[in-house]
Amino acid sequence: MFGLAALSLVPCSLIAYLIILPIIRYWADPKALRKYPNYSWISPFTDFNYCYLSAQGFRSRDLYLAHKRTGQPILRIGPNSLSFCDSRAIKDIYGHQTPCTKDVKEDVLAGSHRNLFDVVDKKDHARKRKLLSAAFALRNLERWEHKVAFTIERLFEAFDKLCATPVDEKNADSAGVTVDFCKWINLWTIEAINFIALSDKMDLLDKGSDEVVAQKPDGTVYSARYRYSFEQMVQVASTFCWEYTLFPWVEWLVGVIPSEWRTKYHEGKAFGDIVRHQATKRLKRYQAGEKDDDFFQCLMEDRSGSPNNLEWGEIVSEVGGIINAGADTTATALTQTLHLLIKNPQCLKTLRNELDSVLASDDVIASFDKVKHLPYLRACIDEGLRIMPPTAAGLPRRTPAQGAEIMGEWIAGHTSVNMTIYAAHRDENFFPDPEAFKPERWLEPESKRMQSYFIPFSAGARACLGRNITYLEQTMLLASLVHRYEFAAPGPDWQLERKEGFNMICSPMPIKIWRRELGVTES
Numbered sequence: 001m002f003g004l005a006a007l008s009l010v011p012c013s014l015i016a017y018l019i020i021l022p023i024i025r026y027w028a029d030p031k032a033l034r035k036y037p038n039y040s041w042i043s044p045f046t047d048f049n050y051c052y053l054s055a056q057g058f059r060s061r062d063l064y065l066a067h068k069r070t071g072q073p074i075l076r077i078g079p080n081s082l083s084f085c086d087s088r089a090i091k092d093i094y095g096h097q098t099p100c101t102k103d104v105k106e107d108v109l110a111g112s113h114r115n116l117f118d119v120v121d122k123k124d125h126a127r128k129r130k131l132l133s134a135a136f137a138l139r140n141l142e143r144w145e146h147k148v149a150f151t152i153e154r155l156f157e158a159f160d161k162l163c164a165t166p167v168d169e170k171n172a173d174s175a176g177v178t179v180d181f182c183k184w185i186n187l188w189t190i191e192a193i194n195f196i197a198l199s200d201k202m203d204l205l206d207k208g209s210d211e212v213v214a215q216k217p218d219g220t221v222y223s224a225r226y227r228y229s230f231e232q233m234v235q236v237a238s239t240f241c242w243e244y245t246l247f248p249w250v251e252w253l254v255g256v257i258p259s260e261w262r263t264k265y266h267e268g269k270a271f272g273d274i275v276r277h278q279a280t281k282r283l284k285r286y287q288a289g290e291k292d293d294d295f296f297q298c299l300m301e302d303r304s305g306s307p308n309n310l311e312w313g314e315i316v317s318e319v320g321g322i323i324n325a326g327a328d329t330t331a332t333a334l335t336q337t338l339h340l341l342i343k344n345p346q347c348l349k350t351l352r353n354e355l356d357s358v359l360a361s362d363d364v365i366a367s368f369d370k371v372k373h374l375p376y377l378r379a380c381i382d383e384g385l386r387i388m389p390p391t392a393a394g395l396p397r398r399t400p401a402q403g404a405e406i407m408g409e410w411i412a413g414h415t416s417v418n419m420t421i422y423a424a425h426r427d428e429n430f431f432p433d434p435e436a437f438k439p440e441r442w443l444e445p446e447s448k449r450m451q452s453y454f455i456p457f458s459a460g461a462r463a464c465l466g467r468n469i470t471y472l473e474q475t476m477l478l479a480s481l482v483h484r485y486e487f488a489a490p491g492p493d494w495q496l497e498r499k500e501g502f503n504m505i506c507s508p509m510p511i512k513i514w515r516r517e518l519g520v521t522e523s
């Protein structure tokens with residue numbers, strides 16, 4: 001009898017929590033959010049609708065289109081979440097003076113120790129940022145240049161072996177399409193960031209595969225796939241984390257109920273073990289007295305050589321944060337920019353002419369010094385980041401307890417607010433004809449006006465710390481690649497597919513590549 005009553009408590013509590021409480025909250029409206037139009041009729045009652053939107057695969061675009069369709073600059077996307085679509089909101093939500101902090105998402109997904117990326121407390125964030133700022137500083141870029149050059153050489157060794165016979169672009173058919181650019185560039189960014197952060201020379205570009213060693217907490221090692229496990233892990237987290245309170249339960253259910261999500265969940269777990277193995281390997285070398293110039297060294301000791309005395313858990317977490325943040329974003333940026341250049345042959349030609357004016361025909365790697373100030377090269381990189389930002393979604397922020405003013409609206413305390421980077425880059429007031437790939441827009445005198453609204457790295461105190469490193473990588477790689485090779489897509493209508501996790505994940509990009517006849521001027 002007692003057992004039966006206890007058993008019926010479960011469905012009753014669920015109904016109360018999932019249906020009755022949200023309805024009461026909606027009508028009580030303690031934060032005055034009811035005045036905002038809803039993304040969907042169900043949004044004021046549950047965050048599962050946003051989880052569903054995320055599962056569709058392109059939430060930043062879908063949300064932007066919903067704002068456009070309804071003409072509403074503010075939409076309620078969850079019981080406690082607002083989406084903004086007006087460039088005035090950028091400064092208020094993300095700017096240096098914002099009172100907002102990172103949102104509960106970071107608490108929900110954090111491991112035992114916080115890293116620079118998921119730390120919420122402002123003081124703790126400042127401490128961590130200071131610790132690593134020397135490693136990221138612009139003046140230190142030459143420390144990383146030889147590492148970037150070394151990995152580009154390795155990528156080109158692989159590409160040279162995969163070259164097709166030269167083709168007439170109009171006749172580029174599927175025969176001879178030997179390079180999945182998305183895969184190779186991802187292997188390259190993984191190697192580059194592991195070399196920069198941990199002085200680890202990996203062998204992914206030799207094998208053409210992302211197979212690496214992973215290590216469980218008990219020390220057991222096994223073989224796992226770096227890129228694959230990362231993508232699986234991200235897909236689960238970026239779909240379900242938005243229901244902050246129920247996430248631990250949802251995660252548990254995802255792990256046990258047979259479905260494609262369960263497979264993703266379990267396959268994604270290997271990524272944490274890969275990070276552990278990478279960090280442990282580097283620790284052993286450090287303990288053996290090896291002093292490498294890398295991020296790991298900055299974590300262990302300050303500039304005068306005094307130990308930082310961080311806990312091992314914090315070090316592993318920081319290593320994970322950096323090699324995670326520094327690989328897929330840059331790979332996505334380069335995949336998308338090359339795709340846009342192939343689709344816009346006139347732009348590719350202009351870029352090539354600019355590169356040929358500074359690089360000798362026997363230059364294999366474009367040194368940063370030779371190409372860093374090339375205006376058209378930088379314009380192509382920025383236009384790629386604008387039109388398809390690798391991190392396109394709205395980065396959730398939390399208003400402080402006392403509330404905050406956003407776009408002249410008073411938003412109550414502890415409310416989740418965001419604006420998608422995808423929408424910011426499509427504001428026609430600053431980016432006319434926003435869907436068109438036009439590197440030239442960055443060369444016009446009025447381009448300065450666009451800078452405050454160009455936020456691929458977000459803005460303010462929590463903006464990307466790896467900005468200089470990704471520009472170093474993208475500039476050297478794109479210059480060297482376009483100088484050395486010709487490219488063709490499988491056909492004129494071929495389109496790159498994407499799926500949005502926290503960042504964009506590109507589908508395979510099969511292309512033909514072949515060596516240019518350098519020294520012959522293009523007309």
Ligand code: HEM
Nearest residue numbers: 117325326329330333390391395457458462464465466470
């Ligand atoms: C095209 C390449 C990249 C893009 C588009 C990008 C974008 C971003 C964005 C949007 C954020 C803010 C995230 C948030 O607020 O939740 C961020 C933060 C961060 N990024 Fe990047 N990133 C790129 C490359 C890199 C690289 C190469 C590294 C490391 C070497 C890196 C390290 C970081 C770190 C450490 C943070 C956290 C900063 C903080 O909270 O203080 N990123 N990035």
